[in-house]
Amino acid sequence: MDFQYQGLCYAITDYDRYEVEVTIQNDSSSMENQTNYIGLDSVHIPAIVLGTDDHSYTVVGIGRCAFMDCYSLRKVYLPETAKYILGWAFMGCQNLEYVSIPDHFEKIEAYVFIDCVSLQKPIFPSTTLIDTHTFMWSPYEHTIIP
Numbered sequence: 001m002d003f004q005y006q007g008l009c010y011a012i013t014d015y016d017r018y019e020v021e022v023t024i025q026n027d028s029s030s031m032e033n034q035t036n037y038i039g040l041d042s043v044h045i046p047a048i049v050l051g052t053d054d055h056s057y058t059v060v061g062i063g064r065c066a067f068m069d070c071y072s073l074r075k076v077y078l079p080e081t082a083k084y085i086l087g088w089a090f091m092g093c094q095n096l097e098y099v100s101i102p103d104h105f106e107k108i109e110a111y112v113f114i115d116c117v118s119l120q121k122p123i124f125p126s127t128t129l130i131d132t133h134t135f136m137w138s139p140y141e142h143t144i145i146p
Helices: none
Strands: 004-005 006-016 018-022 042-046 048-050 056-062 076-079 099-100
Touching: 006 099
Parallel strands: 018 056, 042 076, 076 099
Antiparallel strands: 004 006, 006 018, 048 056
C-alpha cells in the first residue's frame, strides 16, 4: 500500500503515468492475516484519487486479494478508468451480489470471484480476457462467457 484515499488503500502501479490500483488494507504477506475492509457494504471506487504527494492518480484496477473475505460487501462500482481485476480480489465475498464492469475493461484473472455464492452474472465487454477459473465455486462456475 502506498497511500489511502477516502477509506480505500492504493498501490502505485505506474509512476510515469500516475496510475494506481485498489489494494489490501494491510501489508501482511500471510493471506489469513488480511483485514480487507471489514464491515464495508458497498464501494464506489473513484476514477481519480489524490496521493499523499498531492498528485492525482488514475485508478486502473483492483489488486490481488484487495477485498478478499469481505463478507459484508454486497456491491462494487468500478470507475470507467478500470481495466483489470487481479486474482483473488473478491475471494470469499459470499454476500457480493453486483460488480459494475466498465465498457473498456481488459482483463480479469483467475479466482477473482471464488466462493462468491450470491453474485449476479457480471456483463463483460466482448474484448475482455477472462481466465477459466474466475468464477470457481460461484453460481457461474460452469458458465461459458464469450
